[in-house]
Amino acid sequence: MIEIRNLNKQYGSGAQAVKALNGIHLTINEGMFGLLGPNGAGKTTLMRILAGIAHPTAGNVLVAGYNLADEKARTDYKAMLGYLPQELGMYPDLSARQFVDYMAILKGMHIPGQRKRRVDDVLEMVGLSDVAERKIKGFSGGMKRRVGIAQALVNDPRVLIVDEPTAGLDPEERIRFRNILVDLAANRVVLLSTHIVEDIGQTCRNMAVLSKGRIIFTGSPRELTELAEGRVWTVTTQSPRKPNNGLTVVSMLHLAEGTQYRLVGASAEEYDGALSTQPGLEDGYVWLMKSTGYESAV
Amino acid sequence: MMSMNMKTYPFRYVLKTYRMDQLILPASLWGLFAILVLIFRGQDSAYQSARAFVGMVLPMIAGILAAYAVLEDPALELQFSMPTPPWRMLAERLCLVFLVIVVCALTFQLYLGVIGLSLQPLGGLAARQLAWLVPTLNLMGLGCLLALAGARSIPGAMAVGLVWLSQLIGNSWFAHNLVGRYFYLYMGTTHAELPQLRGNQLVLLMFGLVYLFSAWVLIRKQERYL
Numbered sequence: 285m286i287e288i289r290n291l292n293k294q295y296g297s298g299a300q301a302v303k304a305l306n307g308i309h310l311t312i313n314e315g316m317f318g319l320l321g322p323n324g325a326g327k328t329t330l331m332r333i334l335a336g337i338a339h340p341t342a343g344n345v346l347v348a349g350y351n352l353a354d355e356k357a358r359t360d361y362k363a364m365l366g367y368l369p370q371e372l373g374m375y376p377d378l379s380a381r382q383f384v385d386y387m388a389i390l391k392g393m394h395i396p397g398q399r400k401r402r403v404d405d406v407l408e409m410v411g412l413s414d415v416a417e418r419k420i421k422g423f424s425g426g427m428k429r430r431v432g433i434a435q436a437l438v439n440d441p442r443v444l445i446v447d448e449p450t451a452g453l454d455p456e457e458r459i460r461f462r463n464i465l466v467d468l469a470a471n472r473v474v475l476l477s478t479h480i481v482e483d484i485g486q487t488c489r490n491m492a493v494l495s496k497g498r499i500i501f502t503g504s505p506r507e508l509t510e511l512a513e514g515r516v517w518t519v520t521t522q523s524p525r526k527p528n529n530g531l532t533v534v535s536m537l538h539l540a541e542g543t544q545y546r547l548v549g550a551s552a553e554e555y556d557g558a559l560s561t562q563p564g565l566e567d568g569y570v571w572l573m574k575s576t577g578y579e580s581a582v
Numbered sequence: 583m584m585s586m587n588m589k590t591y592p593f594r595y596v597l598k599t600y601r602m603d604q605l606i607l608p609a610s611l612w613g614l615f616a617i618l619v620l621i622f623r624g625q626d627s628a629y630q631s632a633r634a635f636v637g638m639v640l641p642m643i644a645g646i647l648a649a650y651a652v653l654e655d656p657a658l659e660l661q662f663s664m665p666t667p668p669w670r671m672l673a674e675r676l677c678l679v680f681l682v683i684v685v686c687a688l689t690f691q692l693y694l695g696v697i698g699l700s701l702q703p704l705g706g707l708a709a710r711q712l713a714w715l716v717p718t719l720n721l722m723g724l725g726c727l728l729a730l731a732g733a734r735s736i737p738g739a740m741a742v743g744l745v746w747l748s749q750l751i752g753n754s755w756f757a758h759n760l761v762g763r764y765f766y767l768y769m770g771t772t773h774a775e776l777p778q779l780r781g782n783q784l785v786l787l788m789f790g791l792v793y794l795f796s797a798w799v800l801i802r803k804q805e806r807y808l
Contacts (some may be wrong), residue, residue, distance in 0.1 A: 332805060337804050359666070361665075362664060372660075373658060374656060375656060376656075386599075387660065390661070390665075391665060392665055
């Protein structure tokens with residue numbers, strides 16, 4: 285469905301040139317695909333290229349047969365695209381229904397009855413039917429995100445791109461939002477870009493990790509987790525100093541017998557009572573970043 | 583995918599999302615000059631004020647509004663993700679600004695007629711309309727182009743203001759200089775009797791079109807504005 289070949293993106297030129305994307309190769313099929321990476325990894329640049337907004341410096345992107353290098357193809361492709369940008373700007377004086385209806389018209393849905401039904405459907409889908417007539421300026425961050433996903437879905441897109449959709453949402457909203465995305469992924473490509481490991485683990489069958497403009501991992505969340513097999517440790521200590529000998533502290537738990545650290549690294553055997561433990565997706569991600577020299581980004 | 587027949591222009595939403603300050607600025611200046619010409623009625627100052635509004639102030643407002651027309655949109659990234667060709671997006675936004683200016687120019691001339699004042703010294707009906715239309719299109723193109731070139735609205739608005747002010751201050755030099763006269767925005771308003779007027783208007787229109795074409799080239803690079 286999405287074929288990315290040798291994609292490069294550079295901002296500026298000469299000494300001030302910044303390589304945002306560097307030789308990206310990626311194939312994305314139907315279902316939910318996660319793109320994980322630290323802030324500044326190039327995720328938003330890649331999302332904008334896939335949304336037909338930004339143009340690559342070099343390389344090819346084919347989406348459902350549309351070559352995004354061609355302006356006409358890009359315009360045609362956008363009619364089958366749903367896009368939720370990271371920084372979602374809206375028209376605060378429109379109601380949720382008006383905003384989604386407006387976006388539907390811009391997406392080329394010109395039959396009023398059909399459009400109205402579809403707007404009702406997507407507002408229902410994101411749980412905003414009851415407040416559909418309220419102006420967006422009175423909405424919480426989570427509700428605005430849901431309006432955003434409603435507009436992205438209104439044209440029943442074959443490709444849905446959501447860039448950092450859960451940033452700034454409270455835990456309940458995040459879970460709700462993730463569930464909506466999973467429901468949508470049945471018969472389309474849903475591309476989820478995030479720096480929140482948990483979002484990927486809960487939703488995606490396939491994923492890639494992007495760091496400093498390069499893809500450093502492609503596979504399933506399970507495969508990423510397995511990378512950290514034998515590299516995850518727990519150490520319980522009463523010492524106030526964190527274990528830091530080449531190890532990354534993933535989490536801390538304050539217990540009666542001291543502080544329990546969860547550590548990722550090659551070995552923690554020098555610490556008394558260090559126990560090897562089962563890795564999670566976050567451990568896999570941390571180990572990947574460490575082992576590929578991108579640790580500073582973690 | 584949903585059926586997509588019979589094009590609908592979302593005029594209702596365009597109006598609802600239109601920034602009110604883009605209406606307030608021309609409307610308030612319309613009102614101010616309407617009061618001025620009423621106060622000066624019967625004096626030469628009334629005519630001077632009227633032609634200044636139509637031939638100078640309105641083009642300046644058009645240029646400034648054009649500078650803000652594309653980039654001052656809270657949902658710009660979403661708009662760029664829509665299947666709307668860049669030329670159409672540019673045309674729709676500039677047409678809206680142009681429409682506001684046309685309404686202001688025509689209603690003000692009607693108002694002048696009602697209070698017994700006329701812009702006839704500027705020439706016949708066509709000449710009177712060209713006197714504001716030509717600088718309006720030129721400054722709209724300039725404002726829009728420089729806003730897109732600078733990826734911010736302010737450079738476009740400032741450039742319009744600078745060109746407008748410098749020509750206002752140096753109007754005599756512009757009107758009589760061999761080259762400057764072809765770039766003088768207000769010749770149709772201040773020196774309508776000069777034989778170079780048609781050439782001047784042709785050059786200004788051509789430059790206006792070049793500005794608009796360049797703006798179209800720039801708006802295709804959507805990522806610059808995000």
